[in-house]
Amino acid sequence: MANQKDVLSLRGVGRKLITGFPTNSLVDDSYVFGRDKEKEAIINSLLSDDARHCKIGVVAIVGMGGVGMTTLAQLAYNDCAVDNFFDIKSWVCVSQEFDICRITKTVVETISPGILDIKDLNLLQVKLNETLKGKKFLIVLDDVWNENYDNWDSLRKPFSSGAQGSKIIVTTRNEGAASMMQTTPTRHLKQLSGNDSWLLFVKHALDNRDSEAYPNLEAVGRQIVKK
Ligand SMILES: Nc1ncnc2c1ncn2[C@@H]1O[C@H](COP(=O)(O)OP(=O)(O)OP(=O)(O)O)[C@@H](O)[C@H]1O
Ligand SMILES: [Mg+2]
Numbered sequence: 528m529a530n531q532k533d534v535l536s537l538r539g540v541g542r543k544l545i546t547g548f549p550t551n552s553l554v555d556d557s558y559v560f561g562r563d564k565e566k567e568a569i570i571n572s573l574l575s576d577d578a579r580h581c582k583i584g585v586v587a588i589v590g591m592g593g594v595g596m597t598t599l600a601q602l603a604y605n606d607c608a609v610d611n612f613f614d615i616k617s618w619v620c621v622s623q624e625f626d627i628c629r630i631t632k633t634v635v636e637t638i639s640p641g642i643l644d645i646k647d648l649n650l651l652q653v654k655l656n657e658t659l660k661g662k663k664f665l666i667v668l669d670d671v672w673n674e675n676y677d678n679w680d681s682l683r684k685p686f687s688s689g690a691q692g693s694k695i696i697v698t699t700r701n702e703g704a705a706s707m708m709q710t711t712p713t714r715h716l717k718q719l720s721g722n723d724s725w726l727l728f729v730k731h732a733l734d735n736r737d738s739e740a741y742p743n744l745e746a747v748g749r750q751i752v753k754k
Contacts, residue, residue: 550669552618554601558730561723562599565716569603569696572711573665574612576692580710583686587697587705590716596698599716600667603696613693615664625673627682631655634666656685663690671699671708679708724752 572586588596603609604618617637619630631651638658645651666686673679686695699705705713719727728748729738738745 549620549622550597550618551620552601552604552616552667554598554605556602556605559598559602560726560730561719562595562602565599565714566602566606569599569714570606570609572714573603573609573694573696582691583683583689583693583695583710585695585697585708585710586714587699587709588714588716589699589702589705592700594716594718596700596716597669600669600696600698604665604667609665612663613665614662614690615659616666617664618667619669621668621671621673623672625671625675625678625682627678630668630682631685652685656688659686659693660688661690662693664693665696666694667696667698669698671697671704672701674701674703674707676707721752725749728752 569586569588572584576584588599590596604616610616615638617634619633621630628646628648628651631648632645635645635651635655635658639654645654664686683695686693695708697705697708702713718724725748728751732748733741733744738748
């Protein structure tokens with residue numbers, strides 16, 4: 528493949544390009560199919576305080592790329608009960624480069640908008656530590672690839688001032704990253720059921736029109752969904 532790459536003049540596909548555009552916390556749940564049980568389980572673990580041995584609980588959602596980890600995190604993040612339970616919420620799209628300064632800055636900016644010009648990591652971390660003091664927070668670290676313990680250890684230092692019961696949701700394709708960060712058992716996300724996959728497919732392929740109006744397309748559509 529390396530040789531063929533040169534023949535085809537393919538070069539320089541940077542690692543950062545692979546994951547596409549940044550995610551955000553917004554989701555239109557009327558277009559999300561299935562995931563009721565998974566959503567309930569995540570919310571229960573966010574609202575519970577079963578990780579008493581550690582003040583800040585880390586819940587990791589792991590699965591293959593595209594299976595819906597970010598979507599599930601969005602559903603939990605926007606749930607009313609979750610909203611009422613936490614004092615502070617922040618969503619960070621982490622992606623492949625685990626830039627501690629950028630991640631910290633994003634959290635600080637969501638919580639106290641207006642402190643835009645701090646660039647020094649130490650100052651940012653001190654600010655974050657102060658802002659989180661005594662507050663029950665929920666932070667989503669979406670699409671984490673980092674397996675380096677020192678990076679994670681450095682990032683999480685300011686979080687320790689948060690109140691008992693604060694939570695961090697991590698979504699990752701990487702089992703190693705999840706096991707390093709989590710404080711509760713990994714939540715492995717499986718594929719959607721056949722029926723939910725079909726509904727999702729129809730939404731995109733037929734723009735939500737009634738699939739029964741296209742009997743000639745249904746058979747091939749179902750085969751595509753199965754794949
Ligand atoms: N249950 C669902 N119903 C409808 N659309 C969904 C569902 N799950 C995922 N999607 C859609 O599929 C796409 C991929 O989902 P998502 O971004 O959540 O995957 P992911 O597991 O986070 O993948 P990655 O590893 O690339 O971050 C998105 O466009 C999302 O809106
Ligand atoms: Mg994702």
